[in-house]
Amino acid sequence: MTATLEELTTITAAKVVDARGAACPGPLLEAKKGMGTVSLGDTIEIWSTDPATKADIGAWSAKVGHEFLGALEAEGYDRVFVVRRK
């Protein structure tokens, strides 16, 4: 993670991907699609009710070259932040 929880609360994402309710690998596939709709340097925010998503998105970001900023807990779901870097 490259952002503090406090910093994450101040981020306005270029796109919010609502993958709540989706089972693995749904949130990842939605993140992949969402990333394709924003510009380099923009942040996307993925909403997921799967507790494994934040670790999964972190691993995916490291694998493909995006910047994983971290995650915030919301009411019943996680908000996961990733910057498009490629």
Added chain:
Amino acid sequence: MAEKLVLMVTKGPGDPELATVPFVMAAAALASDVEVVMGFQGPGVELVRRGVAETVAAPEFPPLAKLLADVRELGGQLLVCSPCIKSRGISATDDLVEGAQVVAAARFIAEVTSATNSLVY
């Protein structure tokens, strides 16, 4: 795509979980910019028989039909064992899902030996 993953699928609709997991892995690999080849052998060939994926769902996973659609949309290759479909009366021309390609052993060997990694289910 510099990396290639081959997934050999041998479980059919009778084992919904292990029929589904390779599609999950394939979709995740494709989303990670890894080339994917899925090879179907034995009972696994039933999964690419037209209409069968719609009947398979494992708890806590997306339905197989959704995952199959994802894999195809993301560019995964579907290779199907020729003798395995013949022995089950599956027609290569009429009964397989769109994009499935019937192959024999040498093609599987070529794919596996040129892959970065292979998984067998």
